[in-house]
Amino acid sequence: MIETKHTILLVDDEQDILEFLSYNLKKEGYRVFTANNGVEAIKIAKKNQPSLIILDVMMPQMDGIEVCQIIRNDMQQNSPVITFLTSRAEDYSQIAGFEAGADDYISKPIRPRLLISKVESLLRRYDHNEPSVNESTIRIDREKFIIHSKGIPLILPKKEFELLELLASKPGKVFTRDQIMNIVWGDHAIVGERTIDVHIRKLREKLGNDYIRTIKGIGYTFNEI
Amino acid sequence: MIETKHTILLVDDEQDILEFLSYNLKKEGYRVFTANNGVEAIKIAKKNQPSLIILDVMMPQMDGIEVCQIIRNDMQQNSPVITFLTSRAEDYSQIAGFEAGADDYISKPIRPRLLISKVESLLRRYDHNEPSVNESTIRIDREKFIIHSKGIPLILPKKEFELLELLASKPGKVFTRDQIMNIVWGDHAIVGERTIDVHIRKLREKLGNDYIRTIKGIGYTFNEI
DNA sequence: TCACTTTTTAACATAAACTTAACGAAAGGT
DNA sequence: ACCTTTCGTTAAGTTTATGTTAAAAAGTGA
Numbered sequence: 077m078i079e080t081k082h083t084i085l086l087v088d089d090e091q092d093i094l095e096f097l098s099y100n101l102k103k104e105g106y107r108v109f110t111a112n113n114g115v116e117a118i119k120i121a122k123k124n125q126p127s128l129i130i131l132d133v134m135m136p137q138m139d140g141i142e143v144c145q146i147i148r149n150d151m152q153q154n155s156p157v158i159t160f161l162t163s164r165a166e167d168y169s170q171i172a173g174f175e176a177g178a179d180d181y182i183s184k185p186i187r188p189r190l191l192i193s194k195v196e197s198l199l200r201r202y203d204h205n206e207p208s209v210n211e212s213t214i215r216i217d218r219e220k221f222i223i224h225s226k227g228i229p230l231i232l233p234k235k236e237f238e239l240l241e242l243l244a245s246k247p248g249k250v251f252t253r254d255q256i257m258n259i260v261w262g263d264h265a266i267v268g269e270r271t272i273d274v275h276i277r278k279l280r281e282k283l284g285n286d287y288i289r290t291i292k293g294i295g296y297t298f299n300e301i
Numbered sequence: 302m303i304e305t306k307h308t309i310l311l312v313d314d315e316q317d318i319l320e321f322l323s324y325n326l327k328k329e330g331y332r333v334f335t336a337n338n339g340v341e342a343i344k345i346a347k348k349n350q351p352s353l354i355i356l357d358v359m360m361p362q363m364d365g366i367e368v369c370q371i372i373r374n375d376m377q378q379n380s381p382v383i384t385f386l387t388s389r390a391e392d393y394s395q396i397a398g399f400e401a402g403a404d405d406y407i408s409k410p411i412r413p414r415l416l417i418s419k420v421e422s423l424l425r426r427y428d429h430n431e432p433s434v435n436e437s438t439i440r441i442d443r444e445k446f447i448i449h450s451k452g453i454p455l456i457l458p459k460k461e462f463e464l465l466e467l468l469a470s471k472p473g474k475v476f477t478r479d480q481i482m483n484i485v486w487g488d489h490a491i492v493g494e495r496t497i498d499v500h501i502r503k504l505r506e507k508l509g510n511d512y513i514r515t516i517k518g519i520g521y522t523f524n525e526i
Numbered sequence: 527t528c529a530c531t532t533t534t535t536a537a538c539a540t541a542a543a544c545t546t547a548a549c550g551a552a553a554g555g556t
Numbered sequence: 557a558c559c560t561t562t563c564g565t566t567a568a569g570t571t572t573a574t575g576t577t578a579a580a581a582a583g584t585g586a
Contacts, residue, residue, distance in 0.1 A: 193418065197329060233532055250446040254349060255308075258332065268535055273574060275533085291446055292542060292573060293459035458543055493546055498563060500544085517553060517562065 082127035082199055083107045087117040089132065097130070100188040101195070128199060130191070230282055235260065239275050243288060243298035252295040272296075307352035307424055308332045312342040314357065322355070325413040326420070350443070353424055355416070439512065439525070441466055455507055460485065464500050468513060468523035477520040 084106045088094050094110045101108050109124055111117040121129065223230045223240065232240065238260045243251060256272055257265065276296060280288055289297050309331045313319050316337070323333045334349055336342040346354060440449040446462060448455045457465065463485045468476060481497055482490065501521060505513055514522050 190414070193421070197421065235533065246444075248445045248447075250444065252349070255332075267533090270536080270574085270576095271534060273576085274535090276574090277576070290574070291456065294446055297445065460544070492544090495547080495563085495565095496545060499546090499565085501563095502565070515563070 083109065083124055084195065085109045085111065085117065085120055085124070085126035085129045087111045087114070087129065087131045089113060093132075097188065097191065100192065104192055104195075106195075128195060130195075232279075232282070236275055236278050236282075239272075240279055240283075240298075243296060247298050247300050250291050250295050250297040254295075256295060308334065308349055309420065310334045310336065310342065310345055310349070310351035310354045312336045312339070312354065312356045314338060318357075322413065322416065325417065329417055329420075331420070353420060355420075439469060439508070441469055457504075457507070461500055461503050461507075464497075465504055465508075465523075468521060472523050472525050475516050475520050475522040479520075481520060 084101055086094055086097055086101070086108055087110070088097075089112055091112070094112070098108045098110055109120050109126065111120050117129075117131070120126070223232055223237070239256065242256065242259055251259075253272055257267075261267060261271075276288060276290075287298055287300075289299055291297055309326055311319055311322055311326070311333055312335070313322075314337055319335045319337070323335055326333050334345050334351065336345050342354075342356070345351070442449065443466070446456065448457055448462070448465065464481065467481065467484055476484075478497055482492075486492060486496075501513055501515075512523055512525075514524055516522055
């Protein structure tokens, strides 16, 4: 497998846990930074742009939830976040930390194997999305909902953006109408047959006709030029 | 966030289990389709080509074993399959479901963690094998719905693609007209006698006459060159 | 609320894919 | 060889999927 040696930021106030997890993650080949508190965490996050952040939500001073929010919102940083939960927290969906934008959670006591599998899974997920920064003809800025096409920035409405983002996430891959429907509109959406077409049309109006190709009977595909 | 991860088809007659597992799998970033019975399952499998199928072998109407066989044999679909076993089935190797081509099993009651780890492991395995690059003269890219013949990419209409895909899936194997009809056109299609021939012709036009051979009185076969 | 943008619907046009029909050619059996 | 069956080929006919347009509906923010 090809690895680019991901950087992980580990944040907890307990030094033991920090060392324990750090050891396990390093053993997997990751580069690991540790922080004892939120302030330090933010400093490191800013400086080293880790691929992934693992946070304890129960920390003194500035707690994990806040850190999560700051990194997510204020710093415009995309790193996925895993949070720890104490064992008493049974219902994770209730936990505020999750709503603050964590991508996954793990309960204490922490089993390193599980943590590592979560880490891998998250990184894989993000890795697959990331490469859509094709330096070719189109550039997608997920944060700002802006698409740069031939240098000119385009601000797209949400649905159009999501549609294009999906198609462009795997250039060449044909997405079926069903897939598009499920992913962009959601499983339960009930919209008419022509809705997708109309959005495709809008995109073609703005990008030109050369990017999105129809595969009749199947769906659409995005082609770099 | 928009994901392009693996698609999983979940089949069980108990709505509760369906929802429970669906929730857990979605949380891992998978796209999940669900079906309450075998017929629905087959329909979805055909349509959405899931990366993985999770089946309950104990279902009314058409049971899991049959579904497994149909997907495996008749539909020429390669998705790995995980089956559930009821708790009383201690010795899974005895279970027919396994012989029908399941790749793994899991016993009830189902622990989501375990299921997910099995899912990940199977998908990893298949991902690495999958590049179903028939390293001969023709390459079929299911994802892109493109066929590369002698280096030139060909975009085929749906029926032609499906027909070629079927034939090329087992080079040398002779598919009867009935089989072709059933798989490519579906069980209920009522089309004339010459329809298959015409599509074969279209393919020969595009690929040359050397790939598809007629076995008179039986059907057609695909030969690598 | 109003003005504005975005999303969806509906109706119709268009083009592509698919099927049929008719006939010719080849293969197989007697 | 002859007859029968099966397959090949073509062009025309039909169906279906998608394109297009405008307008209605639903959101959004001042």
